[in-house]
Amino acid sequence: MNKFLKLILLSIAFLQLTHAQTVVNVVDWGILPGKDATLELNELIASLKGQENVIVNFPKGTYQFYPENAFEQYRAVTNHDNSLKRMAFPMFGLNGVTIEGNDSEFIFHGRLCPFIVEGGQNITLKNFSINWEIPFQAELKVIETNKAENSFTAKVTTNHKYKVKGEKIYFQHYNWEDPIGQNTPFDPETKSPIWDSRPYSFNISKAIATDVGNGQIKFKNAMKKLPPVGTVVVNHGPQGTNRLVQAIHLSNTKDTYIENVTIYAAGGMGLIAERCENIHLNAYKITSSEGRMSATRADATHFLGCKGLIKLENCLLEHMLDDGINVHGAYVKVAEYLGDNQFLCEISHWQQWGLIFAEPGDEVTLISRETVLPILKTSVKEIKILNEQKFLLTVNEVPEYMPKGLLSFENITWNPDLEMKNNIIRENRARSVLVTTKGKVTIENNYFSSQMHGILIEGDNNKWYESGGVTDITIKNNVFENIGYGDDTRYPLYISPLLRPEQRLGEDKYHYNINFINNKIKSFNGHLVYAKSVKGLVLKGNEIILDDTYPTGAQKTPLVFDYCENVSLEKNKFSGFSWPITIEKVDSDTNFKLKKNEGVSR
Structure with missing residues (x-):
């Protein structure tokens, strides 16, 4: 050798x-x-x-x-x-x-x-x-109602001990106790939040609790409407300690x-x-254990400021008390321009304090908080952390004339691709999917059935400060079943920046290039899409079928396009609906194509 x-x-x-x-x-x-x-x-x-x-x-x-x-x-x-x-x-x-x-x-x-x-x-x-041996949510099953005295009696079905003090109930945990806080009523038949759940949420200040023994508590004046017998009310606990x-x-x-x-x-x-x-998540599951109605207190999965590829396949996400998946960046406020290309910045949402917004070399965009649109793309030269809320950001370029009005920065280097295939997201409070990333997104062969929107493509610079506008999304061959049960503002696909009254749409569009193709929607209300400030939207080959699991009937407009451009609505089929499936267009006539759609009123 x-x-x-x-x-x-x-x-x-x-x-x-x-x-x-x-x-x-x-x-x-x-x-x-x-x-x-x-x-x-x-x-x-x-x-x-x-x-x-x-x-x-x-x-x-x-x-x-x-x-x-x-x-x-x-x-x-x-x-x-x-x-x-x-x-x-x-x-x-x-x-x-x-x-x-x-x-x-x-x-x-x-x-x-x-x-x-x-x-x-x-x-x-x-x-x-x-x-957990003792879960973070206590659960109460309604066993009796009394309309005359506006009361109901419920039994604690989780393994929480409890005390009633001053007509308020406190659930005992490992070494702390929780009063009634945020809460969600579930239907044990569907294992989902109850149809039209809003009247069945606890009024914490007015509810009067009385311990009647044997793990049972009577509540008076607790809700706008007495919950049906069998309802399971899930207590999230008070905000500020229920996401620790x-x-x-x-x-x-x-x-x-x-x-x-x-x-x-x-x-x-x-x-x-x-x-x-x-x-990469494969066969990752969120679900409730035997004897419990709910699983995690908040989202099943959540990704902020990531890059590369986020991949979910063969996952089951159910019974969580918030969204299935949320992928986004963060807008941070400009508190003051200090000169010499340096900005005093503030992390905008208190539950994002301490995040690493950027590092030297990252590309960032200066954003108008009025229109939520970009002003200038630049890169980070230096960042100095002052505390978990504020930092000094020095960039390589600034506008020749600093714009007036409120400003933010968005990191555009850390925007991941997203691939979701063969997943089930169902029976949860809130949405199935939230996605605001500038990466390539493919959502294919999944099943969605959530209390609120199916897929929410939003972005906001005023509430959660979750950036930003999308550029390449394909949603195809998925099943959406009874999305938004009990609320007439929910859609399988909802696309819109979240704007407050002091904000406005700018000249450019916020979202780009969204394809919604060959999906099957089982629906009690006929809703398909709400789109606002989108350029390049294709809805093709989708089948929308009436489903009578929940009370059926016309609610909001099934198809809404507001300030959209280059929209194609082709070969979609609505079947079984006894009311008109209408299109509402507001400033959306530019290159609007409508072709071979069945069951749609022009």
């Missing part, structure tokens, strides 16, 4: 050796089912720093995690409430680590955050479930893969990711 060939073989052997995976069995660290494993797990995770290609192996079992001996750190978690947080899996700066659960159950107690993955690369989480404990938090990671992970509960979102590159 010549020396050159021998050198090649030695190099291959070295590469194989360096890439060989090390298996760490948690049993060797004293991590066993049936005991608090938090301290040992924290120490195991800390030992992985500097290692690569490690599998942390949990033999199948039920593992318990408590907060008393957990590592803690003050954490700013976007779209949550910042706080001192304790963690079970504090995975900081790790590379090539896999958590293999072998279908184990991970049971958490109290305000303990399961997974924090920060600054890592090539992290894999697979084959386990996340749950997300299940999985990804921050500044690259190439994260999550497979066959089921989340039954969380005191916040199932998964929240910020400033991450490439995230």
